[in-house]
Amino acid sequence: MKIIKYLIILLLVISCTHKNSKDNLNKRWKVDVSKIQVSVEIHDIANDFYNLNFSISNFRKKYPFYLSQVTPDSRFERDRRDSMELNIYSEIKKKVANDKIKAELEDLFKHIKYYYPDFKLPTVYLYSSFTSDYLNPITYIPQNNYLLIATDCFLGYGNKYYDMMKIDRYIQRTMSMEYLSSKTAKEIIKGMALVPREITSQSFVSQMIYQGKILILEDAFLPEIKDCYKIGYTQDQINWARDNEFEIWNFFIENNYIFSDDISLSDRFLSLAPFSKFYTEVDSQSPGQIGCWTGWQICRKYLIKNDQVSLQEFIKNPNHEQIFAKSKYKPSPDAEEH
Template identity: 35%
Template sequence: MKKIGSLFILLVVFLSCNKENRLEQNIDKINTDITVERFDRLFANVEIEALSKLKQDYPFMFAKKYSDSFWIAQKKDSLQRELFLEVEKAFPDFEDVELEIESLFNHLKYYFPEFKLPRVITTTSMVDYRNKVILTDTIVLLSIDTYLGSQHKFYAGIQKYIASNLRKEQIVVDLSGAYAEKYIYQSPRKTLLDEMIYYGKVLYFNDLMIPFKSESERIGYTDEELQWAQTNEGYIWRYFVERELLYSTDSKLPNRFINPAPFTKFYLEEIDSESPGRLGQYMGWQIVRAYMENNDVTLKELLVNSSEAIFNNSKFKPRK
């Protein structure tokens, strides 16, 4: 009987992998083709007499309230010049990132046939890590000076838990997350559960749009942080339930469990320092995964369903 059970499990896994492989093959056939426009390089190297032509080609990159003399001074500024040099060192070409973006766009086109390819443009932002990706219907702006590597000297004054994701591997993850926010509809978030499910939707969106990235990369954890979350899933869930936090509207809860932080604030000395931040997001991710596994629901339906409907129908059980 044990052998039969094992063979059945292997067959299910095989069929599941086969189905996923066929899906990915179909998505690859969409074959979106983009060319990332290196505005950062164009601006760094433009001759003064050619500046007006660059402004014509990229009018949205030049605020009208500033004269040409302002942009020329910017270009010659020593700090700006150093920034350009460091970006050029980190990104002598953009081919590997471009391929990841194309794969993301293939997946977006598959799940959202109405999706139209935008222009993808790289720029610098004086390390404005709060606005790494700017998205409109027609343009994607990537501030690539915020992806120079977590140990880069420019990030010396930035908290480690933020700097850890200022690296090239996270560009497509941040871009996928920006599209998730564009496609998700959810009523104003009032409870901790609302916040958890919202970010669970974002992370499940990443599961489908960037399956070529690891789970830890999709949530912005190290492998060790993800392992900690998985190992302690049962404890985290018990903590939320026993303290009746899920439906609480306490405004302090997002800072404790949802927002970026060096660790999650359980207010328990023996566990806080070991935990990664954003464990509320992680738990929301697992709830949404359970909901999609146990219900015949499309991605588009998921993205507009209420947090309560998702939770109540998820049949979620934490790892033990």
């Protein structure tokens, strides 16, 4: 009986230690940004484009970067009267609140400036792409300091126009307002080249950690946003990943994938897809990009184990296999660990 009692106490201590470590990491991102002055300037291109009282020639003067110079005005006059385009714009006005976008972006930009003070606030432009930009609804152009957001790509899962355009449902799941801040953060992270591409190894674990670093920056820049929105999952998919973390890692270990430089692993586990390709019966249940999620957990474990390392030092460290070793990442078969 004493042995059983001892084991129960030990398990409780381990569980509490793990929870405290995760809580400490979450607290790390709860920084005070109240003194950082940020005011986002938003221009609604769509509102001007579909306003028939605003001539195309005046529109070109106001937004010289937007319309093709070789396309005649008559073509755009037809487009701005197209019934389908007007219906989609009507959906935007009903479902997308510019004030909400402004508030979310201001909070995001404050957090970016907290860690990277040289970040310059971009001018924000909202437009409608007629759903054509659904794979890349955010465009960040640091040279011009522009941030363009295709608001028609955030109308919500199952929107009738998305189905009419035959957009895959697994992509539609992130086409709602809850995912806008995360997608914006990702584009700024890439545009500023915050995560160096020059790494010491091209191994699978190194590629996973590269993706994990992007998600760690999202942790820092979006501390109030749920994990599912950061990685582009549903909450059920996050739960699946957490519940199966041990099995996922064990699969990578057993197949000698961790230090492999097989480029096909990126397509199977890191690329945007409806599911990850284990080539087993779990494929239909798994979310895509499970390697990105695993890299995120390795990075989080590293920061818990090495809390003296600053965010910027961690992100700049090109030795991803060293990060992996120092993370001591080894998920438990007990799902309650999460």
